Amino acid sequence: MTAEVAIANASAIALAADSAVTIGDQKIYNSALKLFSLSKVAPVGVMVYGNADLMDVPWETLIKTYRKNLGGTTHETLEKYAEEFLEYLNDNPALFPxxxxxxxxxxxxxxxxxxxxxxxxxxxxxxxxxxxxxxxxxxxxxxxxxxxxxxxxxxxxxxxxxxxxxxxxxxxxxxxxxxxxxxxxxxxxxxxxxxxxxxxxxxxxxxxxxxxxxxxSPASASSGDTGLMVTTSGGRAATGAPLTKRSG
Structure with missing residues (x-):
């Protein structure tokens, strides 16, 4: 089970996530990364929960690939980052073998x-x-x-x-x-x-x-979910809905 925390005040927002991951039925490792920057220049954080990968590609790889593609581009809203991230996954089938x-x-x-x-x-x-x-x-x-x-x-x-x-x-x-x-x-x-x-x-x-x-449907358990949270330059915080990527 993943524990993720977001704390906000008038000045900033802080995100934190545990690092535990279960392999198989019992073995637990405390080395998983679940918190990433989605942008190189804007304060957009991505916290991953549920599946650690999407169709055998780690979320870490997908997020970092998108971040490189995003470059210095910024958006005014959290929703725009979330929408563009999903569009990037949908429009780049070559990411998935x-x-x-x-x-x-x-x-x-x-x-x-x-x-x-x-x-x-x-x-x-x-x-x-x-x-x-x-x-x-x-x-x-x-x-x-x-x-x-x-x-x-x-x-x-x-x-x-x-x-x-x-x-x-x-x-x-x-x-x-x-x-x-x-x-x-x-x-x-x-x-x-x-x-x-x-x-x-x-x-x-x-x-x-x-x-x-x-x-x-129990089939939906195989989908990977990603939650997003962003702090704007004015210190306001907004929470994005879970993201789900599906592909056939």
Whole structure:
């Protein structure tokens, strides 16, 4: 867990962050950097929490690369720094290696399929408890309900900023064969041995990636969050909303 503190008075603002990072389940190191300058010339500080990297690229590297690109340019508001930082990440896909982007994407889709699997099992559990066995028709009904509910939910959700139907179609066209190779969930949804089930599940993957930041989905846990705080020359402090960068 990250601890970050901002203290402001009429003259200045001070930012502080802990340096602890957990590797694996138990090992803790006290050498992580979570507080950076976003500008070489303006008092703009970035505090990082949550994921320490974005698609295998450390936030430290991304922030310092942006800072070099920003140079001596200054902005009047915190929001402008935040917006430009996100625009820089969105407009420079070369910052993220193709294999890292693919690994990020498949990790999110796998997590989503596993969530579907768990909901599927929850639908089957009371039937098994009551009858001691489950008929093929009951399996199909439970699966149709879970997958159908997700299709309905996704249709009602707006795409995240920068995402469109065209993006989802391109994503599906590019990565469909990779989606099919995600082993356990896809094999599970073949029950009771109909390809229609598999296609129905696979059809959820691309729109989920384009919409999950607006939904309550465990897939969003893989997004990196960055908070910003700035002090103007007049000593006023402003707090920026968390930043989230997503890319497929």
């Amino acid at each position: 193709p294999e890292s982007k693919k690994r990020w994407l498949l990790g999110n889709v796998t997590g989503y399929f596993q969530m579907l699997r768990n909901e599927f099992f929850e639908e089957l559990h009371p039937i098994l408890e009551a009858n001691g066995q489950i008929e093929a028709a009951e399996v199909q009904q439970a699966l149709s309900k879970v997958v159908g509910d997700h299709h309905t939910s996704l249709r009602s959700e707006a795409y995240a900023e920068g995402m469109t139907d065209a993006f989802a179609k391109q994503l599906r066209s590019t990565y469909l064969e990779d989606f099919k190779k995600i082993p356990e969930p896809v094999n599970l949804f073949r029950t009771p041995h109909t390809e229609d089930n598999v296609f129905s599940v696979l059809a959820l993957a691309a729109p989920m990636v384009g919409k999950f930041t607006t939904m309550d």
